[in-house]
Amino acid sequence: MNKVSSSVADAVAAIPDGAQIMIGGFGGSGAPVELIHALIDRFRATGSPKAITIINNNAGNGGIGIAAMIRAGMVRKIICSFPRSSNAEAFNEKYLAGEIELELVPQGTLAERIRAAGAGIPAFYTPTSFGTELAEGKPTEEFDGKMYVRERWLKADFALIKGQKGDHAGNLTYRLAGRNFNPLMAMAADTTIAQVAELGEPGTIDPEHVVTPGIFVDMVVEVPAPEQEEVLVRKGVIY
Amino acid sequence: MSGFNLMEDKLTNAQIAWRAAQDLEDGSYVNLGIGFPEMIAKFQPEGREVTYHTENGVLGFGKAPAPGEEDWDLINAGKKAITLNPGASFFHHADSFSMVRGGHLDLAVLGAYQVAQNGDLANWRVGSKGVPAVGGAMDLVHGAKRVAVVTDHVTKDGGPKLVETCTFPLTGVGCVTRVYTSLAVIDIADGRFVLREKLPGISMAALQAVTGATLHTEGEVGDLVVLEDI
Numbered sequence: 045m046n047k048v049s050s051s052v053a054d055a056v057a058a059i060p061d062g063a064q065i066m067i068g069g070f071g072g073s074g075a076p077v078e079l080i081h082a083l084i085d086r087f088r089a090t091g092s093p094k095a096i097t098i099i100n101n102n103a104g105n106g107g108i109g110i111a112a113m114i115r116a117g118m119v120r121k122i123i124c125s126f127p128r129s130s131n132a133e134a135f136n137e138k139y140l141a142g143e144i145e146l147e148l149v150p151q152g153t154l155a156e157r158i159r160a161a162g163a164g165i166p167a168f169y170t171p172t173s174f175g176t177e178l179a180e181g182k183p184t185e186e187f188d189g190k191m192y193v194r195e196r197w198l199k200a201d202f203a204l205i206k207g208q209k210g211d212h213a214g215n216l217t218y219r220l221a222g223r224n225f226n227p228l229m230a231m232a233a234d235t236t237i238a239q240v241a242e243l244g245e246p247g248t249i250d251p252e253h254v255v256t257p258g259i260f261v262d263m264v265v266e267v268p269a270p271e272q273e274e275v276l277v278r279k280g281v282i283y
Numbered sequence: 284m285s286g287f288n289l290m291e292d293k294l295t296n297a298q299i300a301w302r303a304a305q306d307l308e309d310g311s312y313v314n315l316g317i318g319f320p321e322m323i324a325k326f327q328p329e330g331r332e333v334t335y336h337t338e339n340g341v342l343g344f345g346k347a348p349a350p351g352e353e354d355w356d357l358i359n360a361g362k363k364a365i366t367l368n369p370g371a372s373f374f375h376h377a378d379s380f381s382m383v384r385g386g387h388l389d390l391a392v393l394g395a396y397q398v399a400q401n402g403d404l405a406n407w408r409v410g411s412k413g414v415p416a417v418g419g420a421m422d423l424v425h426g427a428k429r430v431a432v433v434t435d436h437v438t439k440d441g442g443p444k445l446v447e448t449c450t451f452p453l454t455g456v457g458c459v460t461r462v463y464t465s466l467a468v469i470d471i472a473d474g475r476f477v478l479r480e481k482l483p484g485i486s487m488a489a490l491q492a493v494t495g496a497t498l499h500t501e502g503e504v505g506d507l508v509v510l511e512d513i
Contacts, residue, residue: 070339070376071362072355101376128416129362136414148415151338152380152422159377171384171425175403175456178417191456220356220373224339227375255375274355274362 047214047258048243049265052082055237059083059202062120064097066158066229067110068205071102071129072274074222076206076239078267080109081283083204087118095120099158099200101151101225103127103135107282109273114138121145123198125154131277149198150178155228157198162231162260167196203233206270207256210240211247214261215254223255230260239267287484289441289493293465294482298509299433301326303392303463306431307333311389312382314338314423317361320392320433326513334370336388338419340379343371360419380419384426391427393420395434395462397449400496402459402471404432405451417454424455436464436493443495445469445476466490468507475499480507 049055056079059065069075087093096119103122104111111134113119119138127135127146138144149157150172160168169192173179183194205226207216216238218226230236238256243266294302296319304326307313314336315321327333334343337359344365348354353364382388397405407420424430434444445462462469467490468480478498481490483506491498 070360071358073339073358074356126416126418128414132414139414146415148417150417150421151376151419152383155376155380172422176421176453178421218373220354221339221341221358222356223373223375225376228377272355274358 045258046212047262047264048212049237049263052078052239052265052267053085055079055263055265056083056086056204059093061093062095063093063201064099064199066099066200066203066225066233068203068224068226068229069100069273070221070224072105072272072277073220074206074218074224074226075109075273076204077109077271077273077276079204079237079239080113084112084116084118084283087116094118097121097123099123099198099229101125101154102129103132105129105131105273106277106280107134108276109283111135112283114144119144121147123147123149123154125149125151148178153195154198155225157195158225158228158232161197161199162228165197167194169194198232200229200233201235203229203236205230205236205238207238207240209242209244209249210238210264211244211249211258212264213246214238214258214264215246215249216240216256216261217249217253218255227256230256235262236260237263237265239265239270241268241270242266287486287489289437292482292484293436294509295513297322297513299463299465301513302468302507302509303431303433304328307331308389312336312342312387314383314388314391314427316391316393316420316423319394321361323392323433336379336382337365338376338379338383338423340374340376341365341367341371342374342382343368380422383419383422386426386428388427390429390431391423392431392433393423395432395444396451397444397446398432398434398459398462399446399449400471400476401474402457403449404454404459405449406454407452409451420454424458429460430458431461431463432459433463436466441493443493446495466493466507469498477501478504480505482507
């Protein structure tokens with residue numbers, strides 16, 4: 045089985061208007077910068093894909109990655125836990141102008157909703173947010189004397205994720221804290237596209253070290269020496 | 284109380300963090316919230332081993348790297364660069380919050396806008412303006428064996444932060460077990476504030492006057508003693 049895509053442009057070519065896209069990373073760690081920028085390149089050249097819903101922990105930083113998608117006008121809605129980062133002007137401006145929709149989800153609930161989708165579990169109960177405004181309208185139930193909130197799975201059409209090593213079968217490892225949401229999103233999307241810094245034949249990753257098994261990955265594309273989002277933000281790079 | 288100036292004689296954030304650090308237990312797993320609570324790690328008492336958890340998937344991180352030595356793939360939940368201690372581990376976000384909600388942490392420490400006498404916490408937003416952001420706060424208040432708050436005892440205007448009922452939007456219901464303030468150490472038990480320690484210079488009446496709900500006592504109230512030169 046060979047899941048290798050020859051370029052980031054090819055990898056994102058089939059993403060349509062209105063797609064719901066999970067994008068891996070937490071802040072700048074583990075963010076698939078090159079895949080995001082390939083999507084922006086396509087939008088600039090063709091006007092598509094537009095009206096995207098992004099699922100990420102944050103809402104973009106500086107002028108690159110998700111922030112650049114927002115500035116380009118491709119994004120209709122963001123589902124995230126913490127949009128208010130120090131360099132989140134791109135999102136803030138659109139949000140305060142009423143030009144982008146926000147669904148705010150507690151971070152652990154966001155992770156578990158994504159995991160549940162990947163695991164075929166349509167809903168689950170969590171103590172998180174009980175008694176708060178983020179639980180308004182959601183069913184609650186008492187278990188063993190404590191109150192819990194019912195939350196639904198969260199699926200996506202596509203996931204864009206960043207691995208460190210990958211093989212032709214889609215097996216992945218991650219780098220340091222860049223793992224974060226990436227393995228969960230890989231499970232929860234209809235089509236998962238992974239960029240990796242090192243791509244090899246099956247067998248190049250010790251099976252004991254595989255973090256995401258290839259069954260969860262549809263396409264893998266090699267991006268040697270990938271950009272690191274936080275480094276770009278600190279340099280003030282605008283894409 | 285004559286001689287006690289609330290704004291001048293109260294503890295600094297560093298002193299509050301130092302006091303909270305004295306309760307870090309040897310062998311414990313601890314999550315320190317972004318900002319002020321993170322300072323507690325600096326004052327970890329010698330001879331006690333504490334393993335720090337951060338929501339974005341690291342257990343066993345250490346001090347910040349030297350400037351210029353940062354690897355920005357290795358950060359904590361506050362997006363600050365970190366280093367790893369021997370025995371550290373990485374995991375994905377669902378495992379990370381399983382550690383939180385699943386009761387595996389011994390202690391979580393958070394900041395607060397308001398804490399109510401029944402343990403309700405408000406610490407994520409003060410009104411309906413601006414961009415709302417919750418992060419992991421609503422998760423972190425559930426599951427840890429102890430959920431502590433570090434905070435100034437009063438607001439910048441001198442109003443109480445320890446209250447009968449929170450007026451700001453809640454982060455969690457009945458979740459806080461202990462509060463370390465700039466004037467006192469207070470436990471929350473059976474829906475009441477129970478005063479454990481107070482600064483020796485402040486009278487009970489003066490402390491009660493800046494607290495928005497009744498302070499109860501059980502036995503002797505200890506002196507809140509901290510290092511002077513931090």
